[in-house]
Amino acid sequence: MIPVAFLPDEGGYTSPDRKYLAEVFFDFGEDRALDIYKLERHDGRVYKRRVFSGLQNLNSFAWIRRRPHTLVGSTGGIDYGVGVLALWDGRLHGKPESAAHRRAWIGMQAWWDQRLLRLRRARYEEGEGFVLLAVSADGHAVRYEHFSIGENSPEYAVTHTIRLPPR
Secondary structure, eight states: OEEOOSSOOSEEEEOTTSSEEEEEEEETTTEEEEEEEEEEEETTEEEEEEEEEEEESEEEEEEOTTSTTEEEEEEBOSSSSOOEEEEEEGGGSSOOSSHHHHHHEEEOSSSSOOEEEEEEEOSSSSSEEEEEEEEOTTSSEEEEEEEEOSSSSOOEEEEEEEEOOOO
16 A cells, blocks of 8 residues: 555646646645646646545645556545545546446535545544545455544544445
8 A cells, every 4th residue: 555645735746647737735824625637738837627625634646657647536534524535546537338327426515526536535524534544556356444533423543445336
């Protein structure tokens, strides 16, 4: 497993195939958020077109090895929002092809097209979340921590490893 940085620095992180850019920025004070842009090259210049926005309360994320434009991110732990461990795949930022995909993928309400596959979701809205710890070298699995620090549930931190869905 390859370790992942906790609370990434503000800035841009290019996908392994260099077609997408994940941009981390501060939103609402110390809260990190993530937008993803498709990089388009025309006339010797590079243009950014936003294809995903809204992963708020970001704890960690990583581009997945051997999956050229797939990203896993983890959120949660602050007093608002529901923590998730989610997967974004650049191949699917258009409309899902099948009814099964439509049921599995979350379509966000926004003018840009954004899709997340929710791998895990917190049960409580406040104080519970996930931290992505490591990604396997072959891109088939991730290790993460599920934690709770809130008043609504007992405090805990448990580490899990899950296999990612097939491409």
